[in-house]
Amino acid sequence: MKRRTLLYAGMGAAAVAPYPIWRYYSGNQSSLASINAVSILGGEVLLDAFALAALAKSIKGYLLFSGSEGYEIARQVRNRTIDKYPALVAQCASAVDVIEVVNFANHYQLLTAVKCGGHNIAGNGTCEGGLLIDLSLMQGVAVDPERRMASVLGGSLLAELDEKSQAHGLVTTAGTVSHTGVGGLTLGGGFGRLARRFGLTSDNLLAADIVTSDGELRRASVDENPDLYWALRGGGGNFGVVTSFDFQLHPMDRQVIGGEIYYPYEKAKEVISFYAEYCQDMPDDLYVDLVIFAPPFGLKSALYLDVCYSGHPKDAARVLEPLRRFVKPLKDEIRPVDYVALQKSSDDSDPRGTGQHLKSGFVKTISKALVDTLIENLESNMLRGSMAFFQQAGGAIREIATSATAFPHREISHNLTIGAVWPSGLDPEPHAAWADSYWNKVKGFTDGFYTNDAYGVDPVQVQTNYLTNLDRLVDVKSKYDPANLFRINSNIRPRPQA
Ligand SMILES: Cc1cc2nc3c(=O)[nH]c(=O)nc-3n(C[C@H](O)[C@H](O)[C@H](O)COP(=O)(O)OP(=O)(O)OC[C@H]3O[C@@H](n4cnc5c(N)ncnc54)[C@H](O)[C@@H]3O)c2cc1C
Structure with a gap:
């Protein structure tokens, strides 16, 4: 269908009973x-x-x-x-x-x-x-410091959740880009700098108010509509429109040790290999992502670790020492930093300014074969505006049973993303083709994917990616959205209606 203009009545429209x-x-x-x-x-x-x-x-x-x-x-x-x-x-x-x-x-x-x-x-x-x-008009976060809880309107962005919580010395897991929506991120899972310590964002969801397809506003919590509460924690936007989320907050100092540490691009293999090993035995209050980035506009390619250590400051130097030792860093920007500022450090000045083509999948371990494959295809394949990115998981995410919430991928160590990003207005084709071809080389090392990152994935795979939680999700979907009104998401198909 072409660009919409106001159309007058008539012309082959389906017959629908008049709206009351x-x-x-x-x-x-x-x-x-x-x-x-x-x-x-x-x-x-x-x-x-x-x-x-x-x-x-x-x-x-x-x-x-x-x-x-x-x-x-x-x-x-x-x-x-x-x-x-x-x-x-x-x-x-x-x-x-x-x-x-x-x-x-x-x-x-x-x-x-x-x-x-x-x-x-x-x-x-x-x-x-x-x-x-x-939902962009429905933004707002109210923190109850006594109960260590945040109530968040359904259209809010992560920045406000972080800011309002930290104003009380409290926090919950949020993603690493502050203009991301609380809604989509939470319903799909929610990885971030504190997920290894406090679990996924969805693991911290205490309750939600949701308008289901029948127009009912329902409360979903342990005590009310527990089936819906279970499904909302990883089942995406399948069940209705969440108008408000209640999150568990945790005490945390505002100052953490964090930032980026850069390495020579030519040392990529050494750096990824070190990273794979370092991640195996890391405290849960340490979170480290690995980013290989060939920026647009001809800027120099970069290879860096993005660090957030929220443990006791006196232990920071010891915990982070291996990052500074295994190879001489080009630039070390790890320092005491305000957590809210760190959470904004990867923001775009114009979040709607770029075309993107990202492919991602979960890995349980960064194997030697994966490192070799990444490296073999790196140099020749990196275009300006392309990246390979490991977002770290593990820690508290693993401590929750697969069946406890709808999010099933508890065993993973990382989410691997291969992506192309380019200034809007350029021809997307070479960028998308690059990302697809690189992805095709590494995807065999992945097992399952983050529903929030599913892009161009076959609908059957989207379903099977819910693993052993699929049947239960189909039950909840069939109960609350039998006609699949909410289908523009990582869709769970309801059972056929009788
Ligand atoms: C730059 C960038 C950084 C990212 N970083 C992270 C990260 O650190 N951690 C992480 O886990 N993910 C991350 N993601 C992925 C992110 O989780 C998804 O893009 C997520 O879908 C974003 O949610 P949104 O509300 O902004 O998206 P939208 O596009 O607004 O919505 C996404 C989906 O959620 C549904 N939805 C949203 N709000 C509601 C609601 N209130 N009720 C019902 N359904 C709703 C929508 O219908 C849609 O299906 C990142 C993505 C980008 C682009």
Whole structure:
């Protein structure tokens, strides 16, 4: 479907029972026209002007269409290769708005996407021709220092969670780029600088409020709807729109020891081999990622470890000493640093400024054969704007049983990402081809993948990647979203309805 403009009624639209506008509508609808939108099955659905006016009137937020102020920003996601035009965007301002919009989506069986931070590489935070539920107005974090708990609105970004928690000397696991959405990151798992110490972000989820496909606002916790609570911790956006998350917080000093330590690029093999060994026996309060990066704009290629040590400062020098010894670093920027600042150190100045093509998979160990394969293909293959990246796992992530939450990949040591990033406007083709070809060489060393990073993955593989938790997830999906309204995600297909 092409770029949306306001379309008038008619032309092959699917027959849908009228939306119950008498509940809301009292004004005149002259500013809204009927439009065609796409249904969950790919057909066309006519959304008449009265129904749209009723919806607009029923919410405190905004209904945006192509041409509306704010529509262009709202439709975009971080990955600029994704260029989709929803027929309408509902910018919800509250859980009540979300209920209204989900009822509307359900009534028309509209193709429905949900956006929080818009970081999802596959572009699951938008859709072509359907309805986008944009949660960007629903941001806010309230910390209860007594109970060591944070309540976080469903559209919040990680920066606010870190900032508000650390203001009380508290923290929970969050990802390493602060403009990532709390929503997508938590529902898929949530790796980060503190995950080895406190578990995944989802392991710290105490409760969530969620609007399910029937328009009900439900509480999911150990005591209420425990099946849903289990599924939300790793099952992605499959079960509805989460309007609020409650997280367990932990005391932690604001100052940690962290930053980047750079090595000569020519020493890549030595550095990765050392890293593989060093990671085998590391305290849980130490987190180290390895990044090989050939930046765009012709800047010099870099090879570095990104470190965060949140243990006792007096032990830092001893714990970090091997990083400084095994090879002479080019530049050592590891220092006492404010944790919140460290969490922002990899942010982009314009998070929507680049095209991206990333492939990733989990590894349980960085074997010698994997190191050899990475190196063999490194030099000749690194394009400007390409990277290979090991994000570290292990520690507390491993201490939780596979069946305890929906996230099943507990045994992994790292998430390996091969990616190409380029300034938007350039031809994506050579960059994507580079990433695919490098990925094809190393993917045999991976076992399973992070659902939040799934990009161009076959839908059957997406299902089987939930491993032994799949059946239970299908049960929960079938109960709360039997028609698969929420399908733009690492989708769990519900059982066929009787
Ligand atoms: C630069 C970068 C760095 C990253 N770093 C990390 C990292 O350190 N650790 C890590 O674990 N991951 C990381 N990721 C991956 C990240 O977890 C995913 O991109 C995740 O999907 C981002 O969530 P979002 O809310 O920003 O995305 P969106 O694109 O807004 O949403 C992603 C998915 O989540 C669903 N969703 C979002 N919010 C809600 C909600 N409130 N209710 C229901 N469904 C919702 C959406 O429908 C969609 O399916 C990173 C990604 C990028 C691009």
